Ligand code: CDP
C-alpha cells in the first residue's frame with residue numbers, strides 16, 4: 001500500500017491555498033484541514049463574546065471552552081464550534097480584519113498547533129495555513145508555498161464575492177489583503193514564511209488545475 005503523505009500548503013491570503021488543497025485531498029482521498037478556519041472560529045467567538053483580541057488571557061479562556069471541529073462535506077468543509085455550524089459566519093470581512101490580531105498570541109498558537117498536529121497524526125492529510133511547513137508539520141513529505149500578486153488575489157476574492165451575490169471594491173480588498181499579509185509576516189511567533197525546503201509556486205498566471213497538477217506531481221515523486 002502507498003505511504004499516506006502529509007502535505008503542507010502555506011502562503012499569503014487568497015493565494016488559492018484552500019481551493020487547491022481541497023482538490024488535492026479529494027483526488028488522493030486524504031483529509032483536508034483548513035487551519036485558518038480555526039483562528040477564524042476563535043476570532044468569531046471573541047467578537048460575539050465582546051472579548052478584546054489583544055487580551056491573550058481572555059482568548060485562552062475562550063479557546064479552552066471551544067471544541068472546533070472540521071467536518072468534510074462533499075468538496076467543502078463545515079466548521080463547528082461546540083457543535084454550532086459557523087462555516088459562513090467566520091468568512092466575513094469583520095473576521096478577516098481582526099483574525100491577525102487574535103492569531104499573533106503565543107499561547108493561542110501553541111494550543112492551535114497542538115490541536116492541528118493531533119489531527120494530522122495519522123498522515124494522509126493536506127493542511128493549509130501560514131506556519132504548516134515551518135511549525136505544525138516540519139517533517140511534512142511535501143511542502144508548498146503558494147504566491148500570487150496582491151492585485152490578482154484581490155481580483156479573485158472580488159470574483160468570489162460576485163458569485164456569492166454581493167459587490168466589493170477590488171482596491172479595498174487589495175488593501176485588506178496587503179494589511180493582513182503584513183501583520184501575519186511580521187508577527188513574532190511563527191510568522192508567515194516559506195519553509196526552507198518548500199517549493200514555491202507563483203500562481204498569478206496559473207489556473208487552479210495547473211497548480212493542483214504541480215502539487216500532485218510533487219506528491220507522486222514522494223510515493
Ligand atoms: O483564506 P484566507 O487566506 O483569507 O485566510 P485563512 O487561511 O482563513 O487564515 C485567516 C488568518 O488566520 C490568517 O490571516 C492568519 O492571521 C491566521 N492563520 C495563522 O496565523 N496560521 C495559520 N496556520 C492559519 C491562519
Ligand code: CDP
Nearest residue numbers: 013014015016017018019156203206207208
Ligand atoms: O485559501 P486561500 O485564502 O489562499 O485562497 P482561496 O480561498 O482558495 O481563494 C482563492 C480564489 O482564487 C478562489 O476563488 C479560486 O477559485 C481562485 N483561484 C485560485 O485559487 N487559484 C488559481 N490559480 C486561480 C484562481
